[in-house]
Structures are given as C-alpha cells and as structure tokens.
Amino acid sequence: MRIGHGFDVHAFEPGDHLWIGGCRIPFDRGFRAHSDGDVLLHAICDALLGAAALGDIGRHFPDTDPTWEGADSRDLLRRVVGLLGEQGWQLVNVDATVIAQAPTLAPWIGPMREAIAAASGWTVAQVNVKATTSEKLGFTGRGEGIAAEAVAMLARHP
Numbered sequence: 085m086r087i088g089h090g091f092d093v094h095a096f097e098p099g100d101h102l103w104i105g106g107c108r109i110p111f112d113r114g115f116r117a118h119s120d121g122d123v124l125l126h127a128i129c130d131a132l133l134g135a136a137a138l139g140d141i142g143r144h145f146p147d148t149d150p151t152w153e154g155a156d157s158r159d160l161l162r163r164v165v166g167l168l169g170e171q172g173w174q175l176v177n178v179d180a181t182v183i184a185q186a187p188t189l190a191p192w193i194g195p196m197r198e199a200i201a202a203a204s205g206w207t208v209a210q211v212n213v214k215a216t217t218s219e220k221l222g223f224t225g226r227g228e229g230i231a232a233e234a235v236a237m238l239a240r241h242p
C-alpha cells in the first residue's frame with residue numbers, strides 16, 4: 085500500500101464559472117490557469133502521482149505545452165489513472181478538501197464525487213470530498229482564489 089498527498093491553488097480572474105471536481109459551477113469569477121483550472125482534480129492527480137512516486141502533474145502535463153491549454157482536467161485524471169494502471173496500481177480511496185470562502189460547495193459535493201468516479205472508473209464510495217472556508221483568513225479567505233488538498237491510497241493490483 086502507498087499513500088500520496090496533493091495540494092493545488094488557482095487564483096481568480098474575470099469569468100462566470102469555476103471548474104471544481106469535474107463540475108462547472110456558476111460564479112462571478114473564473115480560474116487563472118493553463119488548463120480549465122480544476123484545483124480539486126489537480127490536487128487529486130498529484131496525490132495519485134505522489135503515491136506511485138511518479139512526480140506531479142506539471143511533469144506529465146507541462147503548462148508550457150500547448151497540448152494542455154484549456155485542458156479538461158477530467159481527461160488529465162483519466163490519463164493519470166491510466167499511468168497508475170500501467171504501473172500495477174489501483175485506488176483504495178481518495179479524500180480531498182477544497183478551501184474556498186465562496187462559492188458554497190455543499191450542494192456540489194455529491195455531483196463532484198460522481199463526476200470524479202465517472203472520469204476515473206472508481207466507485208463513488210472510494211471518493212470523499214469536503215469543503216471548508218478559511219474563516220476569512222489568508223488568500224482564500226480574502227477571496228483571491230481557491231486551494232485544494234487531497235490524499236490517496238493505492239494498492240497493488242491483485
């Protein structure tokens with residue numbers, strides 16, 4: 085068994101929606117990013133790659149490579165899961181926290197778990213997503229952006 089941790093941050097820019105956990109969430113700003121900016125999926129990808137000692141998403145999908153410009157992060161997650169499978173790893177579970185003063189994410193937790201399961205081939209029960217504000221402290225609390233953390237546990241294929 086192996087454990088991995090991921091952390092990601094994206095700042096806001098002008099826009100009208102956010103991609104978080106594979107869900108398009110209407111909002112009064114967007115994410116500044118090379119891809120769709122899905123901060124939660126990026127943290128999950130990094131947790132998975134970390135558990136398998138395969139580096140991080142910036143190594144696999146460089147933000148200098150136009151291939152990944154505007155990329156759908158569900159596709160990045162699919163690719164990471166494929167890499168893990170090639171190396172003989174399967175997911176035990178993933179647990180993640182989104183740190184956001186706004187928007188209110190509680191109604192999106194179920195849809196995010198389903199979107200993540202659909203993109204990865206995991207069951208919804210293998211995926212937990214939580215949300216917290218930072219009590220108006222720091223860059224998330226000031227509404228400058230959103231952060232996400234994830235831990236993932238992998239096991240060898242039977």
Ligand SMILES: Nc1ccn([C@@H]2O[C@H](COP(=O)(O)O)[C@@H](O)[C@H]2O)c(=O)n1
Pocket residue numbers: 183184185186187188189190191214215216217218219
């Ligand atoms: N963007 C967010 C942040 C939090 N929530 C939910 O509110 C509850 C209380 O949050 P705290 O900051 O006091 O930890 C928490 O249980 C979250 O589910 C949310 O929906 N959206």
Ligand SMILES: C[C@@]1(CO)OP(=O)(O)OP(=O)(O)OC[C@H]1O
Pocket residue numbers: 092093116117118119120121122126141142143144145146147148152153155
């Ligand atoms: C996802 C990638 C894709 O180029 O770019 P960004 O959307 O900027 O996101 P980041 O969290 O900085 O991760 C790096 C890249 O892999």
